Amino acid sequence: MDQEKAKAAKKNTKSYKTADDKASFMAHDFLEHYETPTTMHRPMPYQALYANPIALLTSSKKGLDAKAALDxxxxxxxxxNEFQETFKTTVKTIHNHTNNHHKLDAALSEKILKSFALFEKGIAIFGSAHNFHTWLSVPAYGLGNQKPFDLMDTVTGITLIEEELIRLQYGDLA
Incomplete structure (x- = not known):
């Protein structure tokens, strides 16, 4: 048992070259912990990059590694297709950027970081990424009976969805 704890501690102390590397590593481990109702929720990958408005602005202007989009x-x-509709770029382009170690531009980086934040809130409310993704496809009264998914292609739309989630969280359905 002590050997298992030592291995786990060693795994948790892994060093990363950049914050994006750490976030990418967390992304691979993420869904398993959110999708199982009996496990504790873990922080969303890239959370430090959108934790506050200044971090979001700085991270967006620096540009995310393209792998963040795949995560x-x-x-x-x-x-x-949903990704391409929402982010106005192709998955093939993202793969090319990843293979060439290119950063995403500021606008796309911001939308992706805000989408990570949105999913973090949605998962907290709906219990899983799958349940939240399903909700995004259903017209929402508080959004003028529009599907939340249809609003995700702009930063303003993401903000409106965040506000709707806060209303749902506090039981304000009108």
Missing amino acids: FINISGFTH
Whole structure:
């Protein structure tokens, strides 16, 4: 048992070259912990990059590693078509950027970080990424009976969805 604890401690103290590397590593481990109702919720990957408005602004302007977009697809359950509709870029382009170690531009980085934050809140309310993804496809009264998914293609739309989630969280359905 002590050997298992030592291995776990060693795994948790792994060093990362960048914050994006750490976030990417967390993304692979993420869904398992959120999808199982009996486990504790873990922090969303990339959380430090959007934890407050200044971190979000700084991270967006620096640009995310393109792999962040692929991590978002894995966590969110978005199909490639949904991703392409929402972020106005192709998955093939993201793969090319990843292979060439290119950063995403500021606007796309901001939308992806805000989408991570949105999914963090949605998972907390709905219990899983799958349940939240399903909710995104259903017209919401508080959003003028629009599907939340249809609003995710702009930062303003993501903000409106966040506000709707806060209303749902506090039981304000009108």
